[in-house]
Amino acid sequence: MSEYGLLIDYKYCTGCLSCDFACNQEHGFPLGQSGIKVAQFGPWEIDTDKYEYLFVPALTELCTLCSQRVEKGKQPACVQHCQSLVMTYGRIEDLAKQMVGKPKHVLYSR
Amino acid sequence: MTDFDETEFEDDWDDELPWICEEKPWRWEEDGLTVTRGSSFTGPGCHDGCGVLMYTDKDGKLVKVEGDPLNTYNQGRLCIRCLALKDVVNHPDRLHYPLKRAGERGENKWERISWDEAIATIAEKFNAIKAEFGAEAVVFAQGTGRDIAPYLQRLAFSFGSPNYVCYGLAGNACMIPRLSVQMMSLTAITMPDYSQMLPDRYEDEDYAIPECVIIWGRNPLASNADGNFGHWCIDAMKRGSKLVVVDPRLTWLAAQADIWLQVRPGTDAALALGMLNIIIQEDLFDRDFVELWTYGFEQLAERAAEYPVEKVAEITWIPAEKILAAARMYAKAKPALIEWGVAVDMTKESVPITHAINCLVNITGNLDVPGGNVITELACNVSGYYGWGNELISREQFEKRIGMDKYPMLRYGIPLASPDEMCDAILTDKPYPIKAMWVQANNPIACMAADPKKTYDSMKKLDFVVVVDLFHTPTTIAFADIVLPAAAFPERNGVRAVFYYAQCINQAVQIGETKGDAEICRLLGKALNPEAWEPYESEMDVWDDLGAGSGLTFEEMRNYGQMIHPNIYRKYEEGRLRAYDDAPGFNTPTGRAEMYSTVMEGYGLDPLPYYEEPPESPYSTPELMEEYPLILTTGARQVAFFHSEHRQIPSLRATYPYPQIEINPEVAKEYGIEQGDWVWIENSFGRCQQKANITNVVPKWLVHADHGWWFPEEEAAEPHLFGVFKSNVNQLVPYNCGRSGFGNSYKTMICKIYKVKEGEV
Ligand code: SF4
Ligand code: SF4
Ligand code: SF4
Numbered sequence: 122m123s124e125y126g127l128l129i130d131y132k133y134c135t136g137c138l139s140c141d142f143a144c145n146q147e148h149g150f151p152l153g154q155s156g157i158k159v160a161q162f163g164p165w166e167i168d169t170d171k172y173e174y175l176f177v178p179a180l181t182e183l184c185t186l187c188s189q190r191v192e193k194g195k196q197p198a199c200v201q202h203c204q205s206l207v208m209t210y211g212r213i214e215d216l217a218k219q220m221v222g223k224p225k226h227v228l229y230s231r
Numbered sequence: 232m233t234d235f236d237e238t239e240f241e242d243d244w245d246d247e248l249p250w251i252c253e254e255k256p257w258r259w260e261e262d263g264l265t266v267t268r269g270s271s272f273t274g275p276g277c278h279d280g281c282g283v284l285m286y287t288d289k290d291g292k293l294v295k296v297e298g299d300p301l302n303t304y305n306q307g308r309l310c311i312r313c314l315a316l317k318d319v320v321n322h323p324d325r326l327h328y329p330l331k332r333a334g335e336r337g338e339n340k341w342e343r344i345s346w347d348e349a350i351a352t353i354a355e356k357f358n359a360i361k362a363e364f365g366a367e368a369v370v371f372a373q374g375t376g377r378d379i380a381p382y383l384q385r386l387a388f389s390f391g392s393p394n395y396v397c398y399g400l401a402g403n404a405c406m407i408p409r410l411s412v413q414m415m416s417l418t419a420i421t422m423p424d425y426s427q428m429l430p431d432r433y434e435d436e437d438y439a440i441p442e443c444v445i446i447w448g449r450n451p452l453a454s455n456a457d458g459n460f461g462h463w464c465i466d467a468m469k470r471g472s473k474l475v476v477v478d479p480r481l482t483w484l485a486a487q488a489d490i491w492l493q494v495r496p497g498t499d500a501a502l503a504l505g506m507l508n509i510i511i512q513e514d515l516f517d518r519d520f521v522e523l524w525t526y527g528f529e530q531l532a533e534r535a536a537e538y539p540v541e542k543v544a545e546i547t548w549i550p551a552e553k554i555l556a557a558a559r560m561y562a563k564a565k566p567a568l569i570e571w572g573v574a575v576d577m578t579k580e581s582v583p584i585t586h587a588i589n590c591l592v593n594i595t596g597n598l599d600v601p602g603g604n605v606i607t608e609l610a611c612n613v614s615g616y617y618g619w620g621n622e623l624i625s626r627e628q629f630e631k632r633i634g635m636d637k638y639p640m641l642r643y644g645i646p647l648a649s650p651d652e653m654c655d656a657i658l659t660d661k662p663y664p665i666k667a668m669w670v671q672a673n674n675p676i677a678c679m680a681a682d683p684k685k686t687y688d689s690m691k692k693l694d695f696v697v698v699v700d701l702f703h704t705p706t707t708i709a710f711a712d713i714v715l716p717a718a719a720f721p722e723r724n725g726v727r728a729v730f731y732y733a734q735c736i737n738q739a740v741q742i743g744e745t746k747g748d749a750e751i752c753r754l755l756g757k758a759l760n761p762e763a764w765e766p767y768e769s770e771m772d773v774w775d776d777l778g779a780g781s782g783l784t785f786e787e788m789r790n791y792g793q794m795i796h797p798n799i800y801r802k803y804e805e806g807r808l809r810a811y812d813d814a815p816g817f818n819t820p821t822g823r824a825e826m827y828s829t830v831m832e833g834y835g836l837d838p839l840p841y842y843e844e845p846p847e848s849p850y851s852t853p854e855l856m857e858e859y860p861l862i863l864t865t866g867a868r869q870v871a872f873f874h875s876e877h878r879q880i881p882s883l884r885a886t887y888p889y890p891q892i893e894i895n896p897e898v899a900k901e902y903g904i905e906q907g908d909w910v911w912i913e914n915s916f917g918r919c920q921q922k923a924n925i926t927n928v929v930p931k932w933l934v935h936a937d938h939g940w941w942f943p944e945e946e947a948a949e950p951h952l953f954g955v956f957k958s959n960v961n962q963l964v965p966y967n968c969g970r971s972g973f974g975n976s977y978k979t980m981i982c983k984i985y986k987v988k989e990g991e992v
Contacts, residue, residue, distance in 0.1 A: 133465050133468070133469060135452045135462070135465065135483055136483065137310060137311070137452060137462070137870055138311050138870065138886060139308065139309060139310055139311055139314060141311075142311040142314035142315060142882065143297075143309070143314055145882070146295055146296075146314055146315075146317070147295070152881055152882055152885065153882075153885060163486070163927075164481050164483075164486050164926070164927050164928060165927055166927070170491070172481065172485075172486035173486075174481070174483050174486035174487070176483075196300075196307075198297075201297070201298060201300065201307045201308070202297070202298055202307070202308055202309050202314065203308065204308050204309075204310060204452075204461070204462040204465075205462055205465045206306075206308065206462075206465075206466070
């Protein structure tokens with residue numbers, strides 16, 4: 122188990138799939154496979170003028186946290202290319218602290 | 232070449248040049264791969280030109296494309312179209328060589344020829360037509376025109392043809408209405424200011440985060456339109472911008488918006504006028520700015536008063552309280568910006584919509600202020616980019632441009648012919664015969680042409696057609712006598728300089744014998760008019776000349792990567808909009824930002840914004856609504872595709888395999904339609920079929936149908952033509968432009984839907 126992980130502010134995840142595609146390209150996975158996949162919920166009306174329309178990325182078994190990139194001082198492929206810049210790579214301990222008091226964040230370990 | 236550490240290069244801006252830039256390598260080695268820094272400026276199509284790093288292996292093959300973290304425009308980010316770019320470049324179906332037709336048109340039989348033979352044949356044909364019918368009988372047609380326009384215009388004008396056209400685009404209804412209105416009323420082009428011209432972006436001390444962002448008729452997250460990185464609005468939202476979204480569809484942005492204005496398609500001018508009225512009545516406008524810098528406030532106020540909020544609510548179907556709230560939120564926010572999209576152009580009377588929205592920016596004083604709507608300048612003085620070759624055409628030939636006599640606004644801005652009039656001219660030989668067409672980066676019958684069957688008939692009537700593209704398309708198969716293989720951006724050199732910054736487009740790979748669009752124009756230009764193209768002995772001469780205003784040659788510019796054009800806000804205070812006298816103000820007849828447009832008045836058009844009901848709608852054609860009860864809007868963008876492109880790229884296609892019509896769940900139930908059913912979409916102009924996507928994105932009164940679909944995996948030869956007429960929703964959209972010649976009802980039609988029967992698919 123790694124002490125590193127990914128923190129994702131999914132409030133601003135737009136479902137653009139750049140994370141999925143960047144990972145697939147970086148690691149040469151077969152078509153459709155990736156270390157990160159994005160699920161969609163909605164849209165539906167929750168209340169008058171309030172809507173659920175949500176995208177939530179999840180890490181799959183293929184995710185290596187881009188250890189080779191990170192060693193070279195680069196960001197993981199998904200983190201760099203995320204169009205909303207909602208992903209942070211770091212030590213789980215630090216990321217957990219960053220998460221406190223923030224809505225709609227998810228922290229993934231590998 | 233040495234290994235290159237990106238982290239060594241931090242905010243170390245060069246002080247010698249007037250541009251914000253730093254020397255950095257454009258090519259280096261990394262882990263056995265060669266990396267080429269460049270700009271992703273086109274094809275495949277895109278408005279943006281993000282900074283990219285292209286990785287090639289020892290065999291010279293493109294194996295990976297990443298965002299350039301040092302480029303402040305996209306900051307290392309990329310959308311999936313560039314992340315899948317290697318699959319475009321290396322695709323087995325790419326056109327690698329010039330081809331000439333071997334069988335009948337439409338049979339899909341081709342013979343490989345050399346570039347020399349191709350250029351010589353085309354020149355011979357064009358010159359023969361010119362000798363018999365005049366140069367105007369040869370039409371030069373482009374598509375949405377990213378990195379095509381200057382070269383194509385110069386090619387047309389140097390040949391002597393005034394007929395440079397976005398063929399098929401009824402009413403020039405994409406960006407051109409917005410540009411023209413801004414050129415007439417401001418003599419400047421504005422763009423939303425997301426700090427893209429400041430080196431430290433949102434953190435820059437000269438920047439102010441907009442307190443309110445209005446996204447009007449646009450889904451920037453998927454479209455990345457008009458030279459703006461779509462996700463900038465997310466950057467602003469994270470930093471506290473409130474969001475107003477004007478859209479009939481519940482897009483993801485609409486769902487997150489503080490206020491969602493679910494507008495009835497085509498009624499945007501009424502909404503904007505209603506908001507103007509509220510802001511004026513409630514004294515929320517910027518009196519100082521209005522008095523100092525604008526013209527026609529009193530007349531505008533009078534016109535806006537004809538649009539009280541209750542009336543606007545009735546027209547737009549938006550509740551009055553939401554219109555009030557949005558107008559107040561926008562007017563009280565300092566600063567605030569509006570980003571508008573192609574929906575503003577894609578209704579018949581599009582000009583008054585653009586005009587009204589411009590007035591909102593003006594009366595709130597958000598014009599050219601940090602975090603407002605900023606006036607753009609030519610990036611790093613890469614001049615000639617617009618209007619290259621203007622001087623090459625004689626006045627006499629210029630006046631023959633199709634449509635100019637009928638639509639005087641075509642005299643203003645980009646010198647394009649009227650596509651509507653062009654289609655009729657080809658079919659009727661009036662006002663004169665049109666015999667040949669050069670089609671570059673345009674696939675009209677699959678994509679932007681209204682009435683694609685009429686457009687098809689017109690192109691079939693031509694004696695000689697050349698198509699330049701990356702792949703075979705329905706357009707190459709149906710019409711082309713010669714097909715030329717265009718380079719994708721990793722296969723060519725160039726300069727990206729549309730807005731905000733200039734950067735070299737650096738070639739990283741060679742695929743077959745493909746050539747860049749500018750180089751193709753140069754080669755044909757040289758054959759048609761050697762004198763006019765004499766200064767351009769090689770492709771590099773073109774880039775050196777176009778880039779000359781930057782003070783750098785192409786080779787020199789290469790070493791700087793991105794060069795940002797330093798922006799000065801409130802250019803009207805500094806005399807920067809009036810090069811001829813350096814006086815403060817605007818370059819309009821009144822010297823002010825004209826809300827009452829004296830130029831439009833001079834053309835016999837209404838000088839003030841107004842609202843007109845779309846030609847097909849519940850109010851203008853109530854009798855038709857019984858048969859066609861649903862409002863039809865089209866053309867929402869998917870991130871996987873640039874218009875009709877990318878359908879043959881497996882990874883992109885997998886995210887969106889079929890053309891879809893969005894249907895509200897209650898409507899689907901009423902019609903017995905289930906998710907994934909093929910559905911006929913039909914109105915009095917024609918019909919097509921798409922797959923049902925049953926979703927709350929659309930309300931009960933609206934359906935949305937995709938545009939730009941053809942099926943590269945299906946039979947190419949006629950009559951099938953990759954299934955181009957199966958799902959093309961523009962069969963329901965006629966040519967019917969607005970009275971200015973601009974605008975067309977692409978997004979404001981009506982229709983009925985019903986299930987496709989077995990055997991009809
Ligand atoms: S960290 Fe690397 S391996 Fe993991 S999902 Fe992101 S790109 Fe894929
Ligand atoms: S790249 Fe970012 S915004 Fe896009 S789907 Fe992935 S996490 Fe969401
Ligand atoms: S917006 Fe997307 S397709 Fe366009 S240049 Fe940027 S990454 Fe490429």
